[in-house]
Amino acid sequence: xxxxxxxxxxxxxxxxxxxxxxxxxxxxxxxxxxxxxxxxxxxxxxxxxxxxxxxxxxxxxxxxxxxxxxxxxxxxxxxxxxxxxxxxxxxxxxxxxxxxxxxxxxxxxxxxxxxxxxxxxxxxxxxxxxxxxxxxxxxxxxxxxxxxxxxxxxxxxxxxxxxxxxxxxxxxxxxxxxxxxxxxxxxxxxxxxxxxxxxxxxxxxxxxxxxxxxxxxxxxxxxxxxxxxxxxxxxxxxxxxxxxxxxxxxxxxxxxxxxxxxxxxxxxxxxxxxxxxxxxxxxxxxxxxxxxxxxxxxxxxxxxxxxxxxxxxxxxxxxx
Numbered sequence: 001x002x003x004x005x006x007x008x009x010x011x012x013x014x015x016x017x018x019x020x021x022x023x024x025x026x027x028x029x030x031x032x033x034x035x036x037x038x039x040x041x042x043x044x045x046x047x048x049x050x051x052x053x054x055x056x057x058x059x060x061x062x063x064x065x066x067x068x069x070x071x072x073x074x075x076x077x078x079x080x081x082x083x084x085x086x087x088x089x090x091x092x093x094x095x096x097x098x099x100x101x102x103x104x105x106x107x108x109x110x111x112x113x114x115x116x117x118x119x120x121x122x123x124x125x126x127x128x129x130x131x132x133x134x135x136x137x138x139x140x141x142x143x144x145x146x147x148x149x150x151x152x153x154x155x156x157x158x159x160x161x162x163x164x165x166x167x168x169x170x171x172x173x174x175x176x177x178x179x180x181x182x183x184x185x186x187x188x189x190x191x192x193x194x195x196x197x198x199x200x201x202x203x204x205x206x207x208x209x210x211x212x213x214x215x216x217x218x219x220x221x222x223x224x225x226x227x228x229x230x231x232x233x234x235x236x237x238x239x240x241x242x243x244x245x246x247x248x249x250x251x252x253x254x255x256x257x258x259x260x261x262x263x264x265x266x267x268x269x270x271x272x273x274x275x276x277x278x279x280x281x282x283x284x285x286x287x288x289x290x291x292x293x294x295x296x297x298x299x300x301x302x303x304x305x306x307x308x309x310x311x312x313x314x315x316x317x318x319x320x
Contacts (some may be wrong), residue, residue, distance in 0.1 A: 076117050218226050261296065
């Protein structure tokens, strides 16, 4: 019998852990075979895909289309929002996370936020970063291919102030990183529970008290950043480094975490987020930062503060 290759073993491990993660602890984290969701106020969520050159395959995404879209001829602003690890483009619409699209519709119908499209791409466990070998360019998927797809498929504005980028957990890292690297593309960015890794080789900072869990995360980092992290590739994608050199050019920046975040015991997550805040403060870069006392990680944090987040992301949408 032939030995399994390391890549095959890694693929199996990731698939197996995804399966366990998707089915444990209550309702599913993803929607199997998703179909259009029609919301009570007339909005809907569609599930689509398109061929993306950046990853050489079809890319899935979901899009919230506001109630007034079909009756209007105007161009709409767009909020792009990036999911976390072990989630996909359907996760935000599940009962597990509070059916976020219905909550967003409510905010729009009450006039709390402008009528907008909300787009959630599927990026697997990519960290929204171009892989170290260049074969899977997930950063390019978000800021190039996906933006182009939405422009082709919907009436949306091309103006910077009509486009925002947010995300949660892995997606919080992705949103802040991509916006800081390409600030002229977005009016606002928000990272909730962002994974902010410190140092030249963050894999060394994992809590080795849980060897099994730490080893699993190392296996996720390897195809994206290398193990140890490849120095120049990581330097170009480290939020710590970007905070030292980036020119946000008027970008509105918000990030927040809960002090009861479960990842504080695995990563120095809280330390990383506080460091990001301190670096921006030192450079006099305006931003909003919140440490929510006793609050959790991920989508739960998002749903606890959904109105606050959406108001922040859409603050420039009314600009002429």
